[in-house]
Amino acid sequence: xxxxxxxxxxxxxxxxxxxxxxxxxxxxxxxxxxxxxxxxxxxxxxxxxxxxxxxxxxxxxxxxxxxxxxxxxxxxxxxxxxxxxxxxxxxxxxxxxxxxxxxxxxxxxxxxxxxxxxxxxxxxxxxxxxxxxxxxxxxxxxxxxxxxxxxxxxxxxxxxxxxxxxxxxxxxxxxxxxxxxxxxxxxxxxxxxxxxxxxxxxxxxxxxxxxxxxxxxxxxxxxxxxxxxxxxxxxxxxxxxxxxxxxxxxxxxxxxxxxxxxxxxxxxxxxxxxxxxxxxxxxxxxxxxxxxxxxxxxxxxxxxxxxxxxxxxxxxxxxxxxxxxxxxxxxxxxxxxxxxxxxxxxxxxxxxxxxxxxxxxxxxxxxxxxxxxxxxxxxxxxxxxxxxxxxxxxxxxxxxxxxxxxxxxxxxxxxxxxxxxxxxxxxxxxxxxxxxxxxxxxxxxxxxxxxxxxxxxxxxxxxxxxxxxxxxxxxxxxxxxxxxxxxxxxxxxxxxxxxxxxxxxxxxxxxxxxxxxxxxxxxxxxxxxxxxxxxxxxxxxxxxxxxxxxxxxxxxxxxxxxxxxxxxxxxx
Amino acid sequence: xxxxxxxxxxxxxxxxxxxxxxxxxxxxxxxxxxxxxxxxxxxxxxxxxxxxxxxxxxxxxxxxxxxxxxxxxxxxxxxxxxxxxxxxxxxxxxxxxxxxxxxxxxxxxxxxxxxxxxxxxxxxxxxxxxxxxxxxxxxxxxxxxxxxxxxxxxxxxxxxxxxxxxxxxxxxxxxxxxxxxxxxxxxxxxxxxxxxxxxxxxxxxxxxxxxxxxxxxxxxxxxxxxxxxxxxxxxxxxxxxxxxxxxxxxxxxxxxxxxxxxxxxxxxxxxxxxxxxxxxxxxx
Numbered sequence: 001x002x003x004x005x006x007x008x009x010x011x012x013x014x015x016x017x018x019x020x021x022x023x024x025x026x027x028x029x030x031x032x033x034x035x036x037x038x039x040x041x042x043x044x045x046x047x048x049x050x051x052x053x054x055x056x057x058x059x060x061x062x063x064x065x066x067x068x069x070x071x072x073x074x075x076x077x078x079x080x081x082x083x084x085x086x087x088x089x090x091x092x093x094x095x096x097x098x099x100x101x102x103x104x105x106x107x108x109x110x111x112x113x114x115x116x117x118x119x120x121x122x123x124x125x126x127x128x129x130x131x132x133x134x135x136x137x138x139x140x141x142x143x144x145x146x147x148x149x150x151x152x153x154x155x156x157x158x159x160x161x162x163x164x165x166x167x168x169x170x171x172x173x174x175x176x177x178x179x180x181x182x183x184x185x186x187x188x189x190x191x192x193x194x195x196x197x198x199x200x201x202x203x204x205x206x207x208x209x210x211x212x213x214x215x216x217x218x219x220x221x222x223x224x225x226x227x228x229x230x231x232x233x234x235x236x237x238x239x240x241x242x243x244x245x246x247x248x249x250x251x252x253x254x255x256x257x258x259x260x261x262x263x264x265x266x267x268x269x270x271x272x273x274x275x276x277x278x279x280x281x282x283x284x285x286x287x288x289x290x291x292x293x294x295x296x297x298x299x300x301x302x303x304x305x306x307x308x309x310x311x312x313x314x315x316x317x318x319x320x321x322x323x324x325x326x327x328x329x330x331x332x333x334x335x336x337x338x339x340x341x342x343x344x345x346x347x348x349x350x351x352x353x354x355x356x357x358x359x360x361x362x363x364x365x366x367x368x369x370x371x372x373x374x375x376x377x378x379x380x381x382x383x384x385x386x387x388x389x390x391x392x393x394x395x396x397x398x399x400x401x402x403x404x405x406x407x408x409x410x411x412x413x414x415x416x417x418x419x420x421x422x423x424x425x426x427x428x429x430x431x432x433x434x435x436x437x438x439x440x441x442x443x444x445x446x447x448x449x450x451x452x453x454x455x456x457x458x459x460x461x462x463x464x465x466x467x468x469x470x471x472x473x474x475x476x477x478x479x480x481x482x483x484x485x486x487x488x489x490x491x492x493x494x495x496x497x498x499x500x501x502x503x504x505x506x507x508x509x510x511x512x513x514x515x516x517x518x519x520x521x522x523x524x525x526x527x528x529x530x531x532x533x534x535x536x537x538x539x540x541x542x543x544x545x546x547x548x549x550x551x552x553x554x555x556x557x558x559x560x561x562x563x564x565x566x567x568x569x570x571x572x
Numbered sequence: 573x574x575x576x577x578x579x580x581x582x583x584x585x586x587x588x589x590x591x592x593x594x595x596x597x598x599x600x601x602x603x604x605x606x607x608x609x610x611x612x613x614x615x616x617x618x619x620x621x622x623x624x625x626x627x628x629x630x631x632x633x634x635x636x637x638x639x640x641x642x643x644x645x646x647x648x649x650x651x652x653x654x655x656x657x658x659x660x661x662x663x664x665x666x667x668x669x670x671x672x673x674x675x676x677x678x679x680x681x682x683x684x685x686x687x688x689x690x691x692x693x694x695x696x697x698x699x700x701x702x703x704x705x706x707x708x709x710x711x712x713x714x715x716x717x718x719x720x721x722x723x724x725x726x727x728x729x730x731x732x733x734x735x736x737x738x739x740x741x742x743x744x745x746x747x748x749x750x751x752x753x754x755x756x757x758x759x760x761x762x763x764x765x766x767x768x769x770x771x772x773x774x775x776x777x778x779x780x781x782x783x784x785x786x787x788x789x790x791x792x793x794x795x796x797x798x799x800x801x802x803x804x805x806x807x808x809x810x811x812x813x814x815x816x817x818x819x820x821x822x823x824x825x826x827x828x829x830x831x832x833x834x835x836x837x838x839x840x841x842x843x844x845x846x847x848x849x850x851x852x853x854x855x856x
Contacts, residue, residue, distance in 0.1 A: 375632050375650030382652040390672050443652075464583025466594065466673040494586065496851055503592045506680035507584065513679070 001060045019318025029306035067101040071122040084306045088142030088235035092242035095162040126176040142235030149182035150211045184211040192505035200495035204545020207520040217481030237483040245328035246321035252292045253334035255433045256341030259284040274353040282404045289408035297415035329418035332482035336426040337450035339387040339457040342398035343442035347384040367439045370446045382443035386460025390467035406479035423482025424454035453484045473514035485518035492525045576697040577658030589712035591682025599658040601690040604751040606825045609812035612657040613689035623653045663700040683710025695723035702730035717757040724760045734771035741790035765798040773803040777833035796843040807833040807852030
C-alpha cells in the first residue's frame with residue numbers, strides 16, 4: 001500500500017486539479033488504513049504471536065512475501081473495506097491470486113501441512129465479526145470465493161491451491177467462505193465427486209457456474225473476452241469481473257407473477273385466444289423492464305474513495321467509483337418467480353382456452369377471492385403441468401417470458417456509463433415481493449412465497465431431479481448472466497455411500513452438459529429441519545443454504561425457515 | 573394395445589441397478605408380503621391416495637364423494653391432496669414420458685428399471701416396454717419372480733439385468749408370510765441362472781421371518797447350488813408402514829418390528845456367496 005500511496009501522490013501532483021478531491025480523499029483513506037495497521041502492529045508486538053507481529057511489520061505497507069503474509073494482508077483489506085461499508089464484495093478468484101505465494105513457499109521448503117493450516121486459520125478468521133445485518137441473515141456477508149475456471153483458449157486454471165481450498169472447506173464445515181466452482185463440459189468427473197462430498201456436508205456449497213455459458217454470455221453483454229474469462233461471483237451468484245467493476249448487480253427486480261396477474265385482470269376477458277393474452281403479458285414484462293431502466297438509470301454507486309483505489313482505472317483516471325471510474329459500471333436486475341408465472345399461464349391456457357372448463361370471469365373471481373369458495377377450480381389449476389416436470393409446453397412459456405425479459409433489459413444504457421443486465425435470481429424477493437401479490441392461477445394463494453431463484457415453485461412439485469434439470473436448461477442462458485441458480489434439495493440419505501455421491505456428481509455433470517448456467521444443491525432432511533424449528537437449542541450448528549449464502553438455520557427469520565422446509569426434497 | 577397402471581416414477585433411483593436410473597413402478601402384485609412398504613402397488617385396481625400433510629379438514633372430499641372418497645373427491649380437494657394411485661400408460665406413452673431423460677441416464681451408465689408391485693404380473697405390457705427400449709437404454713427388471721414359466725422366459729429375452737428377490741425357501745412359511753407359493757419363484761430363478769443374464773439376488777432381512785438361521789442357510793445353499801456368487805441383504809425398513817394410512821389401510825405385520833435384522837453374513841460366506849448388506853439397521 002506504500003506503493004499505492006506513492007502512485008496516488010504522484011498522480012495528484014501531475015493532475016490538472018480537476019480530480020484533486022478524489023486524490024485527496026483517496027490519500028486520506030489510505031493513510032487512515034495504514035495508520036490503523038501501524039496501531040495494530042504496535043498492539044501485536046506484545047499481544048500476538050511473533051509470526052503475526054512479523055507479518056504486520058511488513059504488510060500492508062510492503063507487498064507480502066509469503067502465503068501467511070498474503071493471508072494477513074487480504075484479511076486487512078477485507079476488514080478495512082468493511083469498515084468503509086463495502087460489505088458484499090466477495091473474495092474473488094482466491095486460488096489464482098494467492099497461488100504465487102503458495103507455490104513460492106513450497107519452493108522455499110515450507111511443508112504443505114503448514115500452508116494448509118494457515119489456509120484453515122484464515123478461513124476460520126472469516127467466521128468472526130461478519131454480522132452485517134445485526135442479528136438477522138447471519139451469513140449473508142458476501143464472503144464467497146471462486147475456484148477454477150477456464151481461459152479463453154480452454155486452459156483449466158484449477159490448481160493445487162483450489163484443491164487445498166476444497167479440502168479445507170470440507171474439513172472445517174463453516175459457513176465462510178462460501179465456495180463457488182467454475183466448471184464446464186470438459187471438467188473431469190473427479191472434481192465433481194470432490195465437490196459432491198462438500199455438498200454432502202450440508203452447507204449448501206459449492207455453487208457451480210458453467211463457463212460454457214457464462215463466458216459467452218458476458219462477452220455478448222460487451223465485456224472484453226479476457227475479462228469475461230476472469231469472472232467471479234460478486235457475493236451470492238451475480239457474475240462480475242474482479243477489480244474491474246463497480247457494478248450494482250441487484251439494483252431492482254422483475255416480478256413475473258405480479259405481471260401475469262396484472263395482465264390477466266386487465267386483458268383476460270377481452271382476449272379470444274391464449275396467444276393474444278400472451279402478447280399482453282410480453283408487453284407487461286417489457287413495460288416493467290422499462291420501468292426499471294427509467295427508475296434506476298443514472299444511479300450512483302455510493303462514493304467510496306477507499307474502494308476505488310482497489311479498482312482498476314480509478315486511480316489512473318482520478319475518478320471515484322461513484323464517478324464511474326471503473327471499467328464496468330453495469331446494473332443487474334433479478335427475474336423473480338419465473339416458475340410461478342409460467343405455471344400460471346400454462347394453467348390458464350389449458351383450463352380456460354383449450355378445454356374451456358371455466359369461464360374467464362370465474363377464474364378472475366376466484367383469484368380475487370383468494371380461491372375462497374373456488375376449491376375445485378384451485379384443484380384443477382394445481383393439476384396442470386408445472387415447470388420442473390420437463391413439460392415442453394409449460395417450459396415453452398417460461399422461454400418466452402425469459403426471452404422477453406432479456407430482450408427488454410440487456411444492453412439498455414444505464415446512464416452510468418454501463419448497461420443493464422437480466423438475471424434469474426430472487427434473493428429475498430421470493431418472500432418480500434410475494435407478500436403483496438394476490439392469488440395466481442398456478443394455485444398459489446395470496447402472499448405465498450415464490451420459488452427461490454431459478455427454481456420450481458413451492459406448489460409445483462417436480463417429478464424428479466432429472467425432469468427438473470431438463471426443465472431448467474431449455475433456455476438460452478447466455479442471455480441471463482446476471483445469474484441466479486437452480487436450487488435443488490436432495491435428501492441427505494442420497495449421499496450416504498460412494499455410489500450415491502458418484503451419481504449426484506453425474507447429475508451435476510448432466511446439468512452442465514445441458515447448458516444450465518448455475519446450480520446449487522442442498523443435502524437436507526426435512527425431519528431434522530422441523531425438529532430444529534421446534535427445538536433450536538438442539539440444532540445450533542445446523543447450516544442451510546438460504547439463497548446466495550448459507551447460514552445457521554436456527555438463527556434465520558421464520559419466513560426463511562419456512563421456505564427452506566417447503567422447497568422440494570427429492571427422496572431416494 | 574396393452575396398457576398398465578403406473579403408480580410411481582422414481583427419477584434418480586440409486587439402488588435399482590447399475591448407474592443412474594429411472595424406476596417405473598407397475599401397479600398390482602400377486603404377493604402380499606407382510607413387510608411390503610409399497611401398499612399402493614399391491615392392488616391391480618386403481619385407488620385413492622390421500623396425503624395427510626396440509627389437510628384442513630374442510631370436508632370437500634367427502635361432500636363431493638357422497639360420504640366416501642372417490643374420483644369426485646380427487647377433483648374436489650382445494651389443496652389437491654388426493655390423487656388416484658395409478659395412471660394408465662401404453663408402452664408408447666411411457667416411452668414418450670422417458671424420452672427426454674434417456675440421454676442423461678445413458679451418459680451416466682444407467683437406464684430404466686421396471687419394478688412394482690410385480691412387473692411380471694403385466695407380462696405383455698412389460699415385454700412391449702422392454703422391446704421398445706431395446707437399443708435405447710439399459711433395461712432392468714426388479715421382481716419377486718412370481719409368474720408362469722413362459723412369460724418369464726419371454727421377458728428374460730428382452731431384459732439386460734435382473735434384481736431378483738428371494739424371501740423364504742420353506743414353501744409353507746413363504747405361503748404364510750407372502751400369501752403365495754414359492755415353487756414358480758424358485759423355478760424361474762433357476763431359469764435365470766441358466767440363461768447367463770447378469771442379475772443380483774436380493775434378500776430382505778425381516779426380523780424373525782426371513783433372517784432366521786434356517787432360512788438364510790437354505791437360501792445360501794440354494795444360491796450355491798445354482799452357482800450364484802453374491803447377494804445383497806436388505807435390512808428391514810422401519811418406515812415400511814408409513815404409506816398404509818394414505819391408502820386407508822392399517823399396517824399390521826405379524827412379526828416384531830422393533831427387533832433388529834440379523835445379516836448372518838458368515839452363513840453366506842461359508843457357501844461361497846459374498847454378501848453385501850445394504851443400508852439399514854442390522855447386526856451381523
